[in-house]
Amino acid sequence: MNTDELQHALYVAERRVLNIQTKLHRWARDDSHRRFDDLYNLVAHPGFLLVAWDRVRGNKGSRTAGVDGRTARSVEAGQGVExxxxxxxxxxxxxxxxxxPVRERMIPKAGGKLRRLGIATVTDRVVQASLKLVL
Structure with a gap:
C-alpha cells in the first residue's frame, strides 16, 4: 500500500471511528442504564486498529522496542502495516x-532514586490504543 492510499484509508478510518464514538456517547447519555455488550468487536474493527496504529506510530515512544525487539518503523519496513x-x-x-511481558528499565528520578519504566511491545500498544478509542 503506498502512502497516498494509506493516508486516505486513515482519513476514512478516523471519520468512521469518530462517528462510532459519537453514537456510543449519545446512547450512553440518553440511557444511563444501557448495557454495551459488544464493544470487543470494535476493538478489532479495522478502522479502530488503523487509527490506533497511527497514534502509536506518531508518539515519541514508537522508537523504543519492547521485549520482542520491534519498533513501529521496523514493522513498517519489514512486515508492512497492512x-x-x-x-x-x-x-x-x-x-x-x-x-x-513489558520490558523494564530503571530511570532516574529528581531525588536521585530510580523508578521502573515498563515498555510494552508495539502490538500491545496498538491494542491498548484501540481499547482507549472504544472506551
Missing part, C-alpha cells in the same frame, strides 16, 4: 491474542 494490522485483527477476532 499485514501487521491484519494479523493482529485475526488474533483479536479468534481471541488468541496474548500480551507479552
Amino acid at each position: 499485514d501487521f494490522l491484519g494479523g493482529l485483527r485475526s488474533q483479536l477476532k479468534d481471541r488468541s491474542f496474548r500480551p507479552l
Whole structure:
C-alpha cells in the first residue's frame, strides 16, 4: 500500500471511528442504564486498529522496542502495516491474542532514586490504543 492510499484509508478510518464514538456517547447519555455488550468487536474493527496504529506510530515512544525487539518503523519496513494490522485483527477476532511481558528499565528520578519504566511491545500498544478509542 503506498502512502497516498494509506493516508486516505486513515482519513476514512478516523471519520468512521469518530462517528462510532459519537453514537456510543449519545446512547450512553440518553440511557444511563444501557448495557454495551459488544464493544470487543470494535476493538478489532479495522478502522479502530488503523487509527490506533497511527497514534502509536506518531508518539515519541514508537522508537523504543519492547521485549520482542520491534519498533513501529521496523514493522513498517519489514512486515508492512497492512499485514501487521491484519494479523493482529485475526488474533483479536479468534481471541488468541496474548500480551507479552513489558520490558523494564530503571530511570532516574529528581531525588536521585530510580523508578521502573515498563515498555510494552508495539502490538500491545496498538491494542491498548484501540481499547482507549472504544472506551
